[in-house]
Amino acid sequence: MRDSSERAAAGLTPAERAAFREQGYLIRRVLDDASVARYVAAVEASRSERADARRMSNLQFLQPGKDVRGVQDIICNEAIVGLCGELLGEGIVIDGASLFYGEAGIDYRQGWHRDVMQVPDEQIDPAWFSDSYHFNYVQVNVPLTRDPCLWIVPGSHRRALTAQERAVFGNTEKMAPVDAGELSDGLQIVLQPGEAVFYNNYTVHRGYAGVLSERRITIHLGFHSRLHEPTCHFGVLDHSQYTPEYLDTLDARVRAALQLHLAERARHPEVDVFHAYHQQFIRQEFKTT
Numbered sequence: 001m002r003d004s005s006e007r008a009a010a011g012l013t014p015a016e017r018a019a020f021r022e023q024g025y026l027i028r029r030v031l032d033d034a035s036v037a038r039y040v041a042a043v044e045a046s047r048s049e050r051a052d053a054r055r056m057s058n059l060q061f062l063q064p065g066k067d068v069r070g071v072q073d074i075i076c077n078e079a080i081v082g083l084c085g086e087l088l089g090e091g092i093v094i095d096g097a098s099l100f101y102g103e104a105g106i107d108y109r110q111g112w113h114r115d116v117m118q119v120p121d122e123q124i125d126p127a128w129f130s131d132s133y134h135f136n137y138v139q140v141n142v143p144l145t146r147d148p149c150l151w152i153v154p155g156s157h158r159r160a161l162t163a164q165e166r167a168v169f170g171n172t173e174k175m176a177p178v179d180a181g182e183l184s185d186g187l188q189i190v191l192q193p194g195e196a197v198f199y200n201n202y203t204v205h206r207g208y209a210g211v212l213s214e215r216r217i218t219i220h221l222g223f224h225s226r227l228h229e230p231t232c233h234f235g236v237l238d239h240s241q242y243t244p245e246y247l248d249t250l251d252a253r254v255r256a257a258l259q260l261h262l263a264e265r266a267r268h269p270e271v272d273v274f275h276a277y278h279q280q281f282i283r284q285e286f287k288t289t
């Protein structure tokens, strides 16, 4: 029998590939216990410098001033990047990189949504939510503590909203009000430390715990492939802050990953307009400092 580190490094089986395409998500263990412990220690050291929060925090840990140096190298993790390459194609580029942190007792509830909050209504194309659309983005949650917060409606990325979903969303494709009601096909994803869920963030999904019964520390990443045109979601990182002076201070592999991001943003300046909308969304949903 293969151990979990071999399994993490192994390629996708045809069944896993099909599950990701059809259901919109896939779960794999990507970190061993020692790596989980190293990252938790880095997060705890950085938290002691920050004021306590009453909301879930979303700290963009690759940005200067918010940087958590001890977790940054997760963006180069071979199992994560390798699996994203199998899902999207070669030339994987880091995009989003946030640390979700919430103490037990805080209230965390998002409305059901698709990640198109950053797109003006009139530019949202119903063809994005169909079988034939090539979605060039994968979002990854890597919990360092047990994490029951992510909910997904499997298969919803490749179809229009159902009647039940439409009733909950109302007159928008973006986000339902928090108290708009439950979805009978909503599935709670419960992850153990070191497991990761890779998901298509055009699925209907939400972060929802009610009152957290345990501390949440989860690293939340987004990746794009240079092989294909970007989706509107590409452009989460604030590349304008990646000055040569800042890059020079980083670990060499992290620096190389951010240089790839800069090169890809230079090829696709059209996504810059979506960056600001995305930042607006996360400021509304999270504590971001």
Ligand SMILES: O=C(O)CCC(=O)C(=O)O
Pocket (backbone or CB within 6 Å): 100, 110, 115, 141, 149, 150, 205, 206, 207, 208
């Ligand atoms: O809390 C989570 O894992 C979900 C976050 C999410 O859905 C989002 O930021 O769009």
